[in-house]
C-alpha cells in the first residue's frame with residue numbers, strides 16, 4: 001500500500017508580507033525554515049522513508065523538502081525537480097499586496113481570482129518586472145502568463161501521470177514538496193473533489209499531509225502529521 005506525503009513549503013517572505021507570489025522565487029522566512037525542520041521531525045516520527053522526493057523549481061519548495069529530509073536523516077533520497085509542480089502563476093496580480101488589491105477591486109473579486117476554480121487573474125504583461133520568459137529554468141517551455149486552479153491542474157496532472165503515479169503504482173512511497181495550489185490540484189485529482197468544493201481546501205504551510213493509497217491510487221485514509229495545525233480534508237474513498 002503506497003504512502004504519499006504532500007508537503008507545502010514553509011512560510012515564505014511573501015506569505016509573511018501578504019503578497020501574491022505565484023512564480024516569484026522568494027525564499028523561506030526563519031519561521032518557514034523552522035516549519036520545514038518540524039515537518040522533517042514529523043516525517044521521521046511517522047517512519048516515512050520515501051523512495052523519491054518530487055519538487056518544483058522554486059527555492060521555497062526545494063529548500064523545504066531538503067530541510068525536511070535532512071532533519072529526518074534522509075539525505076540520500078533522490079530529488080526530482082520540475083516546473084510543473086510550481087505554484088499557480090498569478091498573472092497580473094504577481095507581486096501585489098493582497099489586502100491593497102482587495103481594497104481596490106473588492107473582496108469578492110479578489111476571492112474569485114484567488115479561489116474560483118476556473119477564472120484566472122488578468123495575464124502578466126510581457127516585459128513587466130515579473131516576466132519569467134528570460135528565466136533559464138523555463139527555456140524552451142511553453143509557459144503560461146496566468147493560471148486558474150483548473151489550468152494549474154492541467155499542467156500538474158500530466159506530470160503526476162508520467163513521473164509520480166508510476167512510482168506509487170510500483171509500491172514506492174513518495175514525498176512531494178510543492179505549493180498551496182499545485183498541491184490543491186493533486187488533492188482535487190486524488191479525492192475527486194468537485195469543482196465548487198475545492199475552494200474549501202486550504203493546505204497549511206509546512207504541515208505534512210500523509211495519504212494512504214490503494215493499488216489504483218485512490219486515497220484510503222489521510223491525516224496531517226501536525227494535528228494542531230490541521231485543516232479540513234475531503235472524504236477518503
Ligand SMILES: O=C(O)[C@@H](CO)OP(=O)(O)O
Nearest residue numbers: 019020021022087114180
Ligand atoms: O500568493 C500565492 O502564490 C498563493 C500561495 O501563497 O496565494 P493564495 O493563497 O492566494 O493561493
